[in-house]
Amino acid sequence: MNPIIPARKLDLAFAILVVATIITWLIGEWWEGHDVLLPVMAGMLTLTFIKCRFVILDFMALRPVKFFWRGVVIGWVLLVLGLITLAYLISLP
Amino acid sequence: MTPTLAPAANEPQVAPPGDLAIWFFILAELLAFAVFFAAYAFARAKNPALFDEMQLTLNRDAGAVNTLLLISASWCVARGVHAVVANNDSARASRWLLGGLAGGAGFLVVKLFEYAHVFGEGITLSTNTFYMFYISLTFFHFMHVILGMVILTVLWAQTRKGLYTPTSANGLESGAAYWHMVDLVWIVLFPLVYVMR
Secondary structure (H helix, E strand, O other): OOOOOOHHHHHHHHHHHHHHHHHHHHHHHHHOOOOOOOOHHHHHHHHHHHHHHHHHHHHHHOOOHHHHHHHHHHHHHHHHHHHHHHHHHOOOO | OOOOOOOOOOOOOOOOOOHHHHHHHHHHHHHHHHHHHHHHEEEEHHHHHHHHHHHHHHHHHHHHHHHHHHHHHHHHHHHHHHHHOOOOOHHHHHHHHHHHHHHHHHHHHHHHHHHHHHHHHOOOOOOOHHHHOOOOHHHHHHHHHHHHHHHHHHHHHHHHHHOOOOOOHHHHHHHHHHHHHHHHHHHHHHHHHHHOO
């Protein structure tokens, strides 16, 4: 038997991903004309993490899988977002 | 094909869906993209003014539309796998996979329009550091989408023939996992290149 994520959960993940993408796009539009850095950056990275988590747990169907596999892929997201954050902090005046 | 072991109640599965080998391949791909993303972020840290200025020349709307297209394609593929694994419904699954293919094709079309605009402006890899990263990073991902489309086409053809069943869907699940990886990478790429300032 294969791990099964219920269809309702897949649809919910899709809806959340769409909303989060639109919010990310709106952040980009707003950010262009404003000089606010860290709070917006934190919000954008949090949204990105949430989106990645839904793809990993529901679309990739890693939710019912042993923690090791979820941990490795979610760890990849945390590593990448952590490095981006570090580089961003270095770039601040 | 080895079917995944059935879990006891409330006990997590041992292995992820699909072949174990595809997961090692996915992790290797993710590692390559991680290096690319880190290189972009630290190159930007050295010259944020240039990256912010050049980012304004990109079409953020196209980037957002492409994110929505890839997310939709991933959702369609996940529903396609679900149709086979949960309902043993190959006809419905093949329609979902066709939806995934449409989303991937839409992504490629939008990206080609973006590239046509960029190259039409005379921009090349050597224009500046930002465009060196933009072109190489997005093209690297573009090639992965093309490979994903080839895989999805094979999966669609196999599914139409009814070759996957709830107890024998490893090929379908492996291809789907690769496609979701392509989506996952773009979900990080979009805010990093098109939004972050």
